[in-house]
Amino acid sequence: MNSDSLQVSRLEVAYGRRQVIHGLDLPPLTAGSVTALLGPNGSGKSTLLRTLGGLTRASAGSVRLGRVELAQANAAARAQHVVYMPQALPRPVHISVFESVLVAAQAQQRARPDAQELERVQALLQHLGIGQLAQHHLDELSGGQRQLAALAQALVRRPRVLLLDEPLSALDLNYQYLVMELLRRETRRHGLVTLVVLHDLNTAFRHVDRALLLHRGRLLRAGSPAEVITPASLAQAYGVTGRIEPCSQGHGQVQIDGLLSVE
Ligand SMILES: Nc1ncnc2c1ncn2[C@@H]1O[C@H](COP(=O)(O)OP(=O)(O)OP(=O)(O)O)[C@@H](O)[C@H]1O
Numbered sequence: 171m172n173s174d175s176l177q178v179s180r181l182e183v184a185y186g187r188r189q190v191i192h193g194l195d196l197p198p199l200t201a202g203s204v205t206a207l208l209g210p211n212g213s214g215k216s217t218l219l220r221t222l223g224g225l226t227r228a229s230a231g232s233v234r235l236g237r238v239e240l241a242q243a244n245a246a247a248r249a250q251h252v253v254y255m256p257q258a259l260p261r262p263v264h265i266s267v268f269e270s271v272l273v274a275a276q277a278q279q280r281a282r283p284d285a286q287e288l289e290r291v292q293a294l295l296q297h298l299g300i301g302q303l304a305q306h307h308l309d310e311l312s313g314g315q316r317q318l319a320a321l322a323q324a325l326v327r328r329p330r331v332l333l334l335d336e337p338l339s340a341l342d343l344n345y346q347y348l349v350m351e352l353l354r355r356e357t358r359r360h361g362l363v364t365l366v367v368l369h370d371l372n373t374a375f376r377h378v379d380r381a382l383l384l385h386r387g388r389l390l391r392a393g394s395p396a397e398v399i400t401p402a403s404l405a406q407a408y409g410v411t412g413r414i415e416p417c418s419q420g421h422g423q424v425q426i427d428g429l430l431s432v433e
Contacts, residue, residue: 174236175200176222176331176363181231183214183221183387190217191387194231199380201330201361204354206374208367208398209384210408215367216257218384219333222365223254235331235363249277253329257336257367259320262308267300267319268292270308274323294322299348313340321349325356332357334366338373346370350377371399375421383407396422405430 175198183191191214199205207215220226222233224245233240235251243251265273271291272283295301300318303311308319317340324332334353338346354377357364368374374381374395381398383391385407391398396414399422404412409430417423 203379205380206378213384214387254333268304
């Protein structure tokens, strides 16, 4: 278990001359907690995640994991600490789900997998509810099944930082719930820093510890889901009028009443 937090300060990211992330300072993302990255389309969520994952270069600022400056780490060193799962998954290859997860588990090791490693892979597939797909080929899976296999590949690597871009987008309600609970469990058990892009604000209310709300490449709010998801932030970030109703399980639930009128 590690206890280092991820610290982002004065981060600037541009595509050519167009700046997309503007001097972003985030509160430290602590080990053992799941943080939702929220915000409307085009607000910079994927850009931020890709930058933290080292796929997009920041033009200024710093991203530190404990004492390590990730921007200066080479790709191999960063891959040891940080796993990034993109919104659009790569084209699937013709290997089995089990093999693909085993390859991911072995990415940082030279030794041949032992029986314990094989059991660990199978157990993870069971926990994700896809044990029965272990011998199916990746290129023969449905979109949601592929997303679950990609999550297994990410989780099995036991990174210190887990960056997931809309990991629920292809999943049905049952799997959305299961995946978020598994993420929470794994994050606590292994002291991960987990940052997950979500569009469903009710999922954030139900399943995450903290939330960040981005708007036009700037941080609009940060805090608990109840502090971040408010009628004022619904209006400011999403242009909708809405209420937060208490739900039977003690957390909030968003009710949208309509769109803010455009003058
Ligand atoms: N490769 C790129 N080249 C140029 N501009 C880009 C590129 N990728 C994203 N952008 C722009 O950067 C801004 C932020 O995009 P980004 O994909 O980070 O937003 P997002 O919050 O993840 O959106 P969504 O919720 O729609 O996935 C957008 O205005 C987008 O047009």
